[in-house]
Amino acid sequence: MNSINIEIPSLSENIRMIESFIDNAKERFNLNDDIYGNIMIAVTESVHNAIRHGNGGDAKKNVQLSLxxxxxxxxxxxxxxxxxxxxxxxxxxxxxxxxxTPGGRGIFLMKHLCDEVNFLNNGQVVELIFYIN
Incomplete structure (x- = not known):
């Protein structure tokens, strides 16, 4: 199974590492531009929510992203x-x-950009699924 993982401290500047992670996935898995754009927006939004809302911006807490x-x-x-x-x-x-109202659009966006959005473990875990074929 092809999988990649990254773990980042909860600092908003670490979103750049997530963008690089997605860029690498695009190259590695030959993702087309349409799906790549949707992935970039939805995944960075979800990680941003995890940093800001989930972990309260606490740099001692981490966000894990796996693909x-x-x-x-x-x-x-x-x-x-x-x-x-x-x-x-x-x-x-x-x-x-x-x-x-500022904010409040992230999950709405994710639901429109992804083929499936699943919330697990009381919302601590978010799955974003994109169909590729």
Whole structure:
């Protein structure tokens, strides 16, 4: 099985390492530009959420990112050391009262860019799945 893992301290500047990780995956697995763009946005957004919300920006806590290449999909798993969150009761970022609100669009974006989004372990773990064939 083809898999790659990276672990970063919860600092927003470490998003650059995640971008490099995705660039390397694009080369290694010959990902097309459309899926690459979706992966870049969705995965960096998810890691940013893990750093900011999951780990509260605590540099002593880490975020783990793993990628597994399956027969017909590529699966990214993002894991933080936080308490998790109530992913079933998030405000709708498209409703009028939330349009001006900063934030709140990350998970909405992920759900539109990925073929599947799964929340595991009370929301501490997010799986982003992209179909490749």
């Amino acid at each position: 597994v290449l399956l027969d017909d999909a590529i699966r990214f798993t993002i894991k933080d050391e936080g308490e998790g969150f109530d992913y079933d009761n998030l405000p709708d970022p498209t409703s009028p009262e939330n349009l001006e």
